[in-house]
Amino acid sequence: SVKLEHGAHRLGKRTDKPMQAWRNYGLGQFIHWGVYAIPGGHWEGQYYPGAAEWIRSWKGMPKDAYDNLYKQFNPKKFNAKAWAKQAGDMGAKYVIITTKHHDGFCLWPSKYTDYTVANSPYKKDIIGQLVEAYDAEGIDVYLYFSIIDWNHPGYRSTLKSEQDRKEYEEFKKFTRNQLVELLTLYPSTKGLWFDGSWDKAWTEQAEFADALGKELREMIPGLIIGSRFRPDDNGNRHFDTNGDLIGDYEQGWERKMPNTIEDTNGNDWDCVMTVPENQWGYHSDWKGHVKTTNELIEMLVKAASLDGNFVLNFGPDGQGNIRSEETRLAAEIGEWMKENNEAVYGCGYLDWEKQDWGYYTVNRETGKKYMTVFNIPVSGALRVKVPGKTKLNKAYLLNDPGASLELEEIHRNEYFIHYKPASATDRPFVIGVETTDAKIEDGHYQKAKT
Numbered sequence: 001s002v003k004l005e006h007g008a009h010r011l012g013k014r015t016d017k018p019m020q021a022w023r024n025y026g027l028g029q030f031i032h033w034g035v036y037a038i039p040g041g042h043w044e045g046q047y048y049p050g051a052a053e054w055i056r057s058w059k060g061m062p063k064d065a066y067d068n069l070y071k072q073f074n075p076k077k078f079n080a081k082a083w084a085k086q087a088g089d090m091g092a093k094y095v096i097i098t099t100k101h102h103d104g105f106c107l108w109p110s111k112y113t114d115y116t117v118a119n120s121p122y123k124k125d126i127i128g129q130l131v132e133a134y135d136a137e138g139i140d141v142y143l144y145f146s147i148i149d150w151n152h153p154g155y156r157s158t159l160k161s162e163q164d165r166k167e168y169e170e171f172k173k174f175t176r177n178q179l180v181e182l183l184t185l186y187p188s189t190k191g192l193w194f195d196g197s198w199d200k201a202w203t204e205q206a207e208f209a210d211a212l213g214k215e216l217r218e219m220i221p222g223l224i225i226g227s228r229f230r231p232d233d234n235g236n237r238h239f240d241t242n243g244d245l246i247g248d249y250e251q252g253w254e255r256k257m258p259n260t261i262e263d264t265n266g267n268d269w270d271c272v273m274t275v276p277e278n279q280w281g282y283h284s285d286w287k288g289h290v291k292t293t294n295e296l297i298e299m300l301v302k303a304a305s306l307d308g309n310f311v312l313n314f315g316p317d318g319q320g321n322i323r324s325e326e327t328r329l330a331a332e333i334g335e336w337m338k339e340n341n342e343a344v345y346g347c348g349y350l351d352w353e354k355q356d357w358g359y360y361t362v363n364r365e366t367g368k369k370y371m372t373v374f375n376i377p378v379s380g381a382l383r384v385k386v387p388g389k390t391k392l393n394k395a396y397l398l399n400d401p402g403a404s405l406e407l408e409e410i411h412r413n414e415y416f417i418h419y420k421p422a423s424a425t426d427r428p429f430v431i432g433v434e435t436t437d438a439k440i441e442d443g444h445y446q447k448a449k450t
């Protein structure tokens with residue numbers, strides 16, 4: 001491996017308490033809110049086909065029209081407590097809130113720019129209200145921060161001249177000041193979720209970003225920062241020149257998921273997911289596929305089964321309402337989580353051979369094992385292959401632990417659990433399984449000679 005001054009600052013998973021808590025969240029909520037919620041994907045009657053929070057970069061949207069939207073920002077329906085309660089009822093254990101998206105508009109009263117909520121008709125500190133409300137709900141708060149800032153005069157995507165470099169130095173100081181300001185104002189913050197760090201200008205700032213990361217971590221012990229924050233000596237983000245993870249977890253799973261444990265490189269990771277194909281901020285007219293409750297529950301359980309967290313995005317509208325589609329999803333996911341969260345919270349990857357009916361998870365503390373069934377086989381026989389020296393003793397429905405399900409040993413280390421729900425079920429269900437270590441008797445299982 002090559003010597004790096006600003007490569008991965010640690011090898012392997014963090015084992016401290018704050019990171020163990022992060023690893024055990026299972027489900028998170030993303031909130032994308034800002035002045036882009038006012039146009040909601042339309043401008044002067046024109047439909048914007050891109051992601052609503054990117055509308056400023058659309059040729060159909062005059063820049064100065066966008067940059068004056070904040071003068072209309074007055075979300076009268078905004079109720080931080082209601083948002084936090086809805087997230088709690090859904091079963092979210094953490095929330096990631098946009099403090100400033102690529103447009104540079106600050107949802108907190110930053111003293112380093114005038115482009116903030118303090119200078120909007122709304123005036124009040126939105127981040128402060130959300131931090132207080134989510135903390136009170138027992139949901140850990142993480143702050144999203146975009147390095148890209150289209151509003152700051154010193155922001156550059158690339159550095160082409162001495163003048164660029166000079167102005168970018170101001171931008172770097174501004175970025176550091178805002179991040180120190182956020183952690184000073186909101187010290188209950190558990191981590192920072194960085195975005196918009198792919199510009200070449202930023203990937204040339206290894207020394208500055210490394211020092212900034214160290215400064216921020218010193219401000220809040222245990223602070224959690226993912227792999228999308230800083231570059232190494234050679235401009236590599238996420239993984240340094242030696243292939244080692246830069247940051248506390250892998251932050252590359254955006255609107256996509258790993259399929260195998262190998263895909264995760266043995267790292268902690270989160271998957272951040274939109275309800276439609278690609279809308280984070282509020283778009284009043286979602287087109288194309290809108291994910292269903294079952295699809296999202298499957299993603300959530302799949303993430304837990306591969307040692308990751310699943311973070312579902314909400315994009316409140318310009319008045320501060322959570323839209324009806326998201327309200328319904330939150331309620332239905334919450335209903336399922338109330339019954340089945342034992343198979344998600346504190347659970348991770350179980351190294352048993354994956355079967356077609358769904359996903360295994362295992363509780364990291366108790367060792368209790370779970371099968372979450374998404375695909376009921378027409379045979380009604382759920383195949384379970386256990387590792388050598390393991391005996392499957394009991395299987396039971398999580399919501400009826402007293403009644404054992406019918407088990408049949410069909411090969412060495414292989415069983416059928418004979419179960420089909422009596423009535424048609426439109427939600428996945430969880431089976432708990434109990435095993436013991438067992439010596440292998442000779443028995444009658446002979447491997448074929450081939």
Ligand SMILES: C[C@@H]1N[C@@H](C(=O)NCc2ccccc2)[C@H](O)[C@@H]1O
Nearest residue numbers: 032051053054057102195254272280
């Ligand atoms: C978490 C998501 N990441 C942001 C994203 O994809 N940005 C890419 C982008 C880069 C430059 C102009 C517009 C959009 C999205 O807007 C969300 O915030």
